[in-house]
Structures are given as structure tokens and as C-alpha cells.
Amino acid sequence: MHIRFLRSINDIDSALWNGLCQTNYPFIRHEFFYALEHSNSTTRSTGWQPYHAVVEQQDKVLAIMPLFLKEHSYGEYVFDWAWADAYHRYGRDYYPKFLNAVPFTPAQGPRWLIDETVDEAACLSFLIKAIEQEAIRIEASSFHCLFPNHHQANLLNNSPYLKRIGCQYHWLNQGYKDFDDFLSHFSSRKRKNVKKERQKVVEQEIALVTKRGHEISQQEWQDFYVFYHLTYFKRSGREGYLTDAFFPLIARLMSESIMMVQARKRGELVAAALYFEDATTLYGRYWGCKEEYDQLHFEACYYQGIDYAIAGQLERFDPGAQGEHKIQRGFTPVFTCSYHWLASQEFQQAIAQFLHRETQQIQLYQHAACERLPFKQVD
Numbered sequence: 001m002h003i004r005f006l007r008s009i010n011d012i013d014s015a016l017w018n019g020l021c022q023t024n025y026p027f028i029r030h031e032f033f034y035a036l037e038h039s040n041s042t043t044r045s046t047g048w049q050p051y052h053a054v055v056e057q058q059d060k061v062l063a064i065m066p067l068f069l070k071e072h073s074y075g076e077y078v079f080d081w082a083w084a085d086a087y088h089r090y091g092r093d094y095y096p097k098f099l100n101a102v103p104f105t106p107a108q109g110p111r112w113l114i115d116e117t118v119d120e121a122a123c124l125s126f127l128i129k130a131i132e133q134e135a136i137r138i139e140a141s142s143f144h145c146l147f148p149n150h151h152q153a154n155l156l157n158n159s160p161y162l163k164r165i166g167c168q169y170h171w172l173n174q175g176y177k178d179f180d181d182f183l184s185h186f187s188s189r190k191r192k193n194v195k196k197e198r199q200k201v202v203e204q205e206i207a208l209v210t211k212r213g214h215e216i217s218q219q220e221w222q223d224f225y226v227f228y229h230l231t232y233f234k235r236s237g238r239e240g241y242l243t244d245a246f247f248p249l250i251a252r253l254m255s256e257s258i259m260m261v262q263a264r265k266r267g268e269l270v271a272a273a274l275y276f277e278d279a280t281t282l283y284g285r286y287w288g289c290k291e292e293y294d295q296l297h298f299e300a301c302y303y304q305g306i307d308y309a310i311a312g313q314l315e316r317f318d319p320g321a322q323g324e325h326k327i328q329r330g331f332t333p334v335f336t337c338s339y340h341w342l343a344s345q346e347f348q349q350a351i352a353q354f355l356h357r358e359t360q361q362i363q364l365y366q367h368a369a370c371e372r373l374p375f376k377q378v379d
Contacts, residue, residue, distance in 0.1 A: 001055055001056070001057045001062065001126055002055075002056055002057070003053055003054065003055050003056075003126075003127065003130040004053075004054050004056065005052065005053055005054075005067070005134065006050065006051070006052040006053075006054060007050055007051065008037065008050055009030065009033045009034050009038075009050060009052065011052075012030075012054060012061075014030040014031065014034070016061050017030035017064055017113070018030050019061075020061065020063070020064055020113035020114065021113060022113075023109075023110060023278065023279075024257075024278045024279055025109045025110055025278050026254060026257040026276045026277070026278055026283070027102040027105050027107060027109055027283075028066070028109060028110050028111075028113065031250070031253040031254050032102070032250070032253075032254065033050070033052075033066060035246055035249045035250040035253055035254075036048075036103055036242075037050060038245070038249060039242065039243045039244075039245035039249055040243050040245065041103070041104075041241060041242050041246050042068065046241075047072045047074065048068050048070065048075070048103055049068060049069040049070075049071075049096075050067075050068060051067045051068055051098065052064065052066055052067050053065040053067050053127060053130065053131055055127055055130075061115070062114065062115045063112060063113060063114040063115065063118070063123050063124075064112065064113045065100055065112040065113075065127055065131070066101075066102070066111070066112075067098060067099070067100050067131070068098070068100075068101070068103070069096045069097075069098060069099075069138075069140065070095065070096060070098070071095050071096055072095065074241070075103055075104040075241050076099065076101060076146060077321045077322075078106075078144070078146050078164065078166065078338045080144075080340075083347075083351060086347070086350070087141065087347070092141070092344070093139075094141050094142070095141070096138070096139075096141070097135075097140055097141050097143070097144065098131060098134075098140050098142065098144065099143075099144050099146070100112070100144065100145040101146035102147075103241070104242065105285070106146070106168070106320065106321040106336075107147060107283050107285075107318055107320075108147045108149050108150075108318070108336060109147065109148075109149050110148070111145055111147070111148040111149075111152055112127065112152065121155060121158070124155055125159075128341075131143055132341060132343070135343055136343055140343070141342060141343060141344070141347075142340065142341060142342040142343060143341045144339070144340050145161070145338060145339040145340075146338045147337075147338065148337065148339070153337050153339075156339045159339070160341075161339040161340060161341050162339065162340040162342075162348065162352055162355055163337055163338075163339055163340075164337065164338045164339070164355050164359075165336065165337050165359055165362050165363070166335070166337070166362065167334070167336065167365060167366050167369065168318070168320075168321055168322075168333070168334055168336050169319070169323060169324075169326035169327060169331035169332065169333055169334070170316055170317065170318050170319075170331060170334050171302075171305070171306055171309065171316065171317035171319070171331050172315070172332055173309060173310065173313070173314060173315050173316065176310050177310070178307075178310060179303070179306060179307050179310065181310075182310065182330065183195070185375050185376060186330070186374045186375060187374055187375070187376050187377075190328060190374030191374075193328070194303070194329060197295040197298055197303075198295070198299060198303060200294050200295045201293070201299045204265070204293055204294065205265060205266065206263050206264070206265050206296060207264050207265075208261055208262065208263055208264075208299065208300065208304055209261070209262045210259060210260070210262075210304065210308060211259070211262060212255070212256075212258065212259055213254065213255030213256060213257070213259070213260075214255040214256075216258075216260055218248065220260075220262070220272075221247045221248045221251060222244075223269050224260070224272045224286075224288060225244050225247055226288070226290075227271060227287075227288025227289050227290060228240050228242070228247075228286055228287075228288035229288070230288060230289070230290070231287060231289060232288075240286075254276075257276050257277060257278070258275070259274075259275040259277060259282075260273065260274050260275070261273045261275070261300045261301075261304045261305070261308075263289075263293075263296055263299075265293075270290045270291065270293070271288065271289035271290060271293070271296055271297075271300060272287070272289075273287045273300040273304070273305075274287070275305060275308070277312075277314065280314060280316060281314060281317070281318060282305055282308060282309045282312075282316070282317045282318070283320075284301055284302075284305050284317070284318065284319035284320050287300065287301050298329065302319060302329055302331075303329075305319060317331075324369070327369055327372050327373060327374075328372065328373075329374070330373070330374055330375070332373065333366045333369040335362075335366060
């Protein structure tokens, strides 16, 4: 086996890449990384230099790991700014670093693709050793794998990598027949609160429409891009990570994986929420609005997603990172994980101690958060 590193998604045929996909998880497909790169959202100039790792044997592609050489920690949702600061205080460079993740997408899923005829553990071991050697060669500080699915996380549990846990809030389908059936499992007070929130949207004469990718017009994509940036700017004072070219490009390449909830007032599009989906899971990804309307964010980004997931008999709805307000709306606190290797043994040991303490706090938090779920208590 040997490895090569690709500085562009163009350096590998989409059929070769997608031929290793054993899932329809949308964020691991060649098309998704192509849209990011060709919209100039992930380039060297944005601090997301593609560096995808490809394992080959006798001209056959055995494995692919999406990889980026990072010059900052924006758009990752596993926050290591304190680690970077510690490096700086000791006169060391934390950047560049290697990152195995889906840019701007804190959604659990496969983080590498391996031919099903190959010993996955052995191939993964070769792959990450080669990445470590490349990191040392180019003087990158570290390698990080963010939000792997349970299967791949279990493989990394057998490695010497440092495990970091986090907490997100996911809606889990318990075989609900419809939204009212879902709400019937809430305590009375919490159920009334949700109904009031949904009614306030109706009272503002806002109509919500669900459209699949191929049904969304070019003008609607342009409007959505404006909403997306306005909302990012309000929240963080900076523009969103994605350029105006990304949305129409991903719509053309992956329309079957896309769903948009549009909010219209007197026929005018005033807000929208963009979702992706696969066979089991709905992913709430991007939201934007022209102006604020009472409870509209909850309706478009959560309740409409739950409605859609129930109708499609999806197992899970992942509405995105952060947001404790999701708990009282029936989203269960679940653990996520990431894995970390630092070339410096000194920093590896120091961060291991930090993670030991942090893990205890996250576990306590998740347990306490579960007690705040709105569901009726069952003896």
C-alpha cells in the first residue's frame, strides 16, 4: 500500500470516490466536497487547504480520507482555541494542523471510505500513520478527526488518539404517527408551550412550504443566500462561511439530498431553513431570515423538521450543534466525539489531562440535561 495526498478534489474521479461509499450520507460524497471547493468556500485562501488522503495498491484505490490543512479553527464546532493559545504562549505554532472533518458541518457520520474487501482496521492504521508522518514532514502540529459515526469511533477507540466528547441535541423517532402523537408524550405544560409557539407563527400570517431540491428556483436560492449571511452577521458579526456559488452548485449536484422549508408572508419569501437527508437521518444545516418573526426560527428549523422526519419515517433528526433550547422541545442530549493526535508528546500529555477533567463535566452535564426533557415521567 502507498498513500498520496490530493491538493484538490479535482485530482480524483468522482466515480472512484463515490464507489467506496457504502452509505448515502450526503456529506461524505465527492459532490459535497466539490461544491465546497469550487465555490471557493474551502481553499487555501480561506484556511481550508484540501489535502485528501488516498490509499492505493497496484493502482486500485483502497481508501480515502477527506483531509484539510487548516490555518485556523473556524467552522469546526470542536473548539480548540485554548490549545492554540497554549502553543502560542510556549512559543510554538499550533497552525497548520490536519483536520479530518466535513467543513462547517458538525454532523456525525463516516469520516473515511474503505473498500469493503479490505481489512478496515489494518488499512486505517496504515492511513493514520501516513498522515502522522506527513504532519511531521510539513511541520503541522496535529491531526484531528471530528464527529465520526459510532462504528468508526469504535475503531479509533483502539488507537492511542485522545478522545474528546461533546454534547448535541437530536430528535429520536419513537415510531410517532404524527406531530400530535409526538406531543402526546410531553407533560401537559410543555405540550401547551409548543402548541402556543406554533400558533404564534400562524397568527402572523406566515405560511410554511416544504420544497425538495429540484423544486427550488434560482431566485429562491439567491434569496436564501442573502438570508443566510444576514443571520450569520447578526449572530457573530461576521459573514457566513459559504459563498454565493455554493448553494446553487450543491442544488444542481445533490438535489435529491436537499429539502428547504420556506416561510412566506403575503407570498413574499421572508425566511428559509435548509436541510439535507439520507436514508435514516434528517440534518438541519442552514437558516436565514429577512427579519425576525416571533417563534419562526423554532417552527422552520425544528417543528417542520420533526413533521418531515415523522412523515418520512426517519430515525433521527440532527438539527445542528449547540442550543440548549432544543431540550424543552423534545431533542435528546446525546454524546458526540472527536479524536486528537499531537506531534508534541509534551502537549499530548497536557491535553490528555485537560480532557480527563472536561469529560467528567460533559458527562455530568449530559445527565442533568436529560432530566430537563419535556416527556412525561414514567415509573
